[in-house]
Amino acid sequence: MKPSSEEEEVVQGVGPWDECFEVAVQLALRAGQIIRKALTEEKHVSTKTSAADLVTETDHRVEDLIVSELRKRFPSHSRFIAEEATASGAKCVLTHSPTWIIDPIDGTCNFVHRFPTVAVSIGFAVHQELEFGVIHHCTEERLYTGRRGQGAFCNGQRLQVSRETDLAKALVLTEIGPKRDPDTLKVFLSNMERLLHAKAHGVRVIGSSTLALCYLASGAADAYYQFGLHCWDLAAATVIIREAGGIVMDTSGGPLDLMSCRVVAAGTREMAVLIAQALQTINYGRDDEK
Numbered sequence: 122m123k124p125s126s127e128e129e130e131v132v133q134g135v136g137p138w139d140e141c142f143e144v145a146v147q148l149a150l151r152a153g154q155i156i157r158k159a160l161t162e163e164k165h166v167s168t169k170t171s172a173a174d175l176v177t178e179t180d181h182r183v184e185d186l187i188v189s190e191l192r193k194r195f196p197s198h199s200r201f202i203a204e205e206a207t208a209s210g211a212k213c214v215l216t217h218s219p220t221w222i223i224d225p226i227d228g229t230c231n232f233v234h235r236f237p238t239v240a241v242s243i244g245f246a247v248h249q250e251l252e253f254g255v256i257h258h259c260t261e262e263r264l265y266t267g268r269r270g271q272g273a274f275c276n277g278q279r280l281q282v283s284r285e286t287d288l289a290k291a292l293v294l295t296e297i298g299p300k301r302d303p304d305t306l307k308v309f310l311s312n313m314e315r316l317l318h319a320k321a322h323g324v325r326v327i328g329s330s331t332l333a334l335c336y337l338a339s340g341a342a343d344a345y346y347q348f349g350l351h352c353w354d355l356a357a358a359t360v361i362i363r364e365a366g367g368i369v370m371d372t373s374g375g376p377l378d379l380m381s382c383r384v385v386a387a388g389t390r391e392m393a394v395l396i397a398q399a400l401q402t403i404n405y406g407r408d409d410e411k
């Protein structure tokens with residue numbers, strides 16, 4: 122079968138990933154300016170899958186900007202997985218074609234409350250392989266980047282994960298996820314309790330999956346786990362963590378499945394396995410089946 126024009130670029134090895142990366146960086150910085158300004162302004166807030174799953178006009182504005190600029194700059198790219206388009210019914214499918222995976226505001230609830238832990242996340246995959254990730258911590262003006270085989274950086278400084286293998290010496294990060302029904306909360310809290318019983322130094326919830334994963338990549342935490350995050354929360358951060366020397370895996374202990382709405386990440390495989398073994402599953406379904 123003849124490859125499509127967008128696949129041909131990959132087959133011939135002339136894929137413009139350098140240019141794609143540079144454009145992603147510029148767009149993440151531009152988006153950051155918009156978000157910083159909007160943070161202090163009045164917001165129109167709506168809910169999506171639950172009362173804790175929020176969206177504002179700024180999420181839409183930033184997503185529209187990023188997607189429309191990418192379409193202009195890379196007209197042969199037709200695959201976009203973007204949080205708000207998906208919420209409006211767009212399918213979430215990772216094919217072999219170059220695919221942009223975008224979270225316009227990660228930490229929307231923080232954004233609504235002016236809690237300053239808010240990010241833009243842009244990931245890029247080809248042949249279902251993550252090529253690069255760009256995450257902009259908007260309020261602290263920190264730009265995290267990772268490119269497959271080329272390392273991970275924050276504002277130009279190379280990132281390195283922690284080498285901790287002992288759960289009893291670990292600082293662990295997690296996020297609550299959008300479901301708040303009693304059964305889900307029970308398992309969420311019992312997972313946290315199990316890690317505290319195992320004598321982890323602490324378990325933190327900062328309200329942004331992507332930034333928590335960036336802290337892990339920086340060595341500021343030893344592990345991360347979550348049920349209920351999405352491929353746009355994970356894509357860019359996964360490249361950054363791997364390039365910083367870390368492990369990103371499924372909560373079953375198997376390989377990461379970007380569409381599975383669950384993850385364990387750590388500086389070392391030993392730590393990731395210990396966390397995975399401690400967890401009870403919360404079923405959030407799959408992004409590609411919604």
Ligand code: IPD
Pocket residue numbers: 174175204224226227228229230296297298299327328329330331349350351354
């Ligand atoms: C959410 C945040 C939140 C996490 C959710 C994410 P959003 O992203 O990262 O902390 O618990 O699972 O989906 O909705 O702010 O982009």
